[in-house]
Amino acid sequence: MKIYNTMSGKKEELKTINEGEVKIYACGPTVYNYIHIGNARPICVFDILRRYLEYRGYKVTYVQNFTDIDDKIIKKANEENSDYKTVSEKFIEEYKTDSKGLNVREATIHPKATENIQQMIDMVKKLEEKGYAYSTEYGDVYFRTNKFREYGKLSHQPLEDLEAGARIQIGDTKENPMDFALWKGAKEGEPYWESPWGKGRPGWHIECSCMAKRYLGDTIDIHCGGQDLIFPHHENEIAQSECSNGVTFANYWMHNGYINVDNKKMSKSLGNFFTVRDVAEQFGYEPIRYLMISSHYRSPINYSIDIIKQCKSALDRLYNCRQDLAFLADSSTGEFKEGEQEIKDKLLTHKDDFISSMEDDLNTADAISALFELARDINSSINAQTKPSKELCDFALNLYDELSGVLGLLYEQKDSEVKDSVQELIDRRTQARKDKNWAEADKIRNELAEMGITIKDTPNGTIVVTE
Secondary structure (H helix, E strand, O other), X not given: OEEEEOOOOEEEEOOOOOOOEEEEEEXXXXXXXXXXXXXXHHHHHHXXXXXXXXXXXXXXXXXXXXXXXXXXXXXXXXXXXXXXXXXXXXXXXXXXXXXXXXXXXXXXXXXXXXXXXXXXXXXXXXXXXXXXEEEOOOOOEEEOHHHOOOOOOOOOOXXXXXXXXXXXXXXXXXXXXXXXXXXXXXXXXXXXXXXXXXXXXXXXXXXXXXXXXXXXXXXXXXXXXXXXXHHHHHHHHHHHHHHHHOOOOEEEEEEEOOEEEOOEEOOHHHOOOXXXXXXHHHXXXXXXXXXXXXXXXXXXXXXXXXXXXXXXXXXXXXXXXXXXXXXXXXXXXXXXXXXXXXXXXXXXXXXXXXXXXXXXXXXXXXXXXXXXXXXXXXXXXXXXOOOOOHHHHHHHHHHHHHHHHHXXXXXXXXXXXXXXXHHHHHHHHHHHHHOOOHHHHHHHHHXXXXXXXXXXXXXXXXXXXXX
C-alpha cells in the first residue's frame, strides 16, 4: 500500500515497524461542544484507513484521544456555571452518539488527557533537564524551538520564516516568539494539578506526545489528523517527542483536506456552521459518512443541501441493489449453473479495482466507483435474470457486503425487518382473499409493487417472484 506522507511530500510504500502490525495515533476532539461536519471528515476517513488495513490482514492498534481539559472547555464550564469535568464528560458521550451514528468503530484505546497528567509532567521535566524547556516565574514552562533545528520540517517552513510571522502577546514571558507552552501556570479559579512548577495544567500539544508514547511507543507507524493540525500542533508534537525520546516520532503523517460549506469556509460568523447532529436530524448519519469519503481524503470537499441529498440518492441506489439481491438469495436454490462462473469472474474484477484504489493512498472515491460498477453488474447479470442459482446470489451478496463493509457503508441495512414487513403484507393479502375482499387484496399487491416486489399466487400459496 502506498500512502502520501506529509513529511516527505510524496507517496511512500507502507512499511510498518513490526511486520503485520500497524500503530496509529489519530488526534481526537476537544470535548466542549457537538462535533461539526468538519470534525466528521478525519473521524470517517481514518476509520476507513483502520478498516482497510485490518481487511488486508494487519493487526491495528488505533489510539484516538479526548482533549478533556482546555481553555475552551473551561470557558464553556464558566458560561454554564459548571465545571470542566461535567462539560467534558457530557460531550464525550455526545461524541460517542455521533460517532456511532457515522458507523465509526471505537478506537482500540480512547485515552483522556486528564488520565495522563503524570506522563506529561515527566516529559516536560525531561525536556527541561535536556535544555529544551524553561520555566518562568509564573509557573509556565515553554519549549525552546530554536534549540530544535528541524523545527518546521513537517510544514516545510524554515524556523526563520516562522519566527518572522510570530508575535509575542501581552503577558508572555517567552525567550522567543515561537516558543510554545508545555505547562501553564494556573490562573485563579481554573482547574489545576500539582507539579514541580507549581499548580497548573498541561499545554495542548504535550498531551498527544505523551499519550502516543504511553500507548504506542516512542515511534509510531502513522500519525493522522486534519490539515489544520499540521502547524502548529503536529509540528510541536514532533519537536517535544523527538527531543525527549531521541528517536523519530512517526514514520508516516496523513492529513485530510478541508471542508467548505456552499463553497465558503465554514465559520459561525458566516452563519454556515453545521454540527453533525444538525445534519443527521434532517438527512440521517449515513449520507454524511458517504460525503466524507466520496472524494479523495486529501482533496477539499464542499457541503451543501443539494450535495447531501445527492449522497442520500447514491446510497439509495446501493441499498436497492442489495435489497433485490438479498431477496433473490433468500428465495433461490441450487449450485452454480452454466454461464454463472463467467458472471462470478466478472464481479471479481470489481474487487480487484476496489483494492487497487485503496492501495493507492486510500483512494475511497475510486473505491466507491468500483462498488457502483459491482452494483451495476449485479443488477444486470443477477437481479434482472430468471432464477439465478443460490450459490451465485450468495457469492454476490457476500462480495457486495465485503466491499461496502470496508468503507463502512450500507450499515443501516434492515433485511430482516424488510422481509418481515413483506411477509406481513402477504399474510394480510392472503386473509383478504379468503374473506373475498378483493379490493384490499389488490391494494396490498400494489403496495408490494411500489416496494419493487412482484408476487405470484400458486396452489402452494403466494410467493415472491424472482424473475
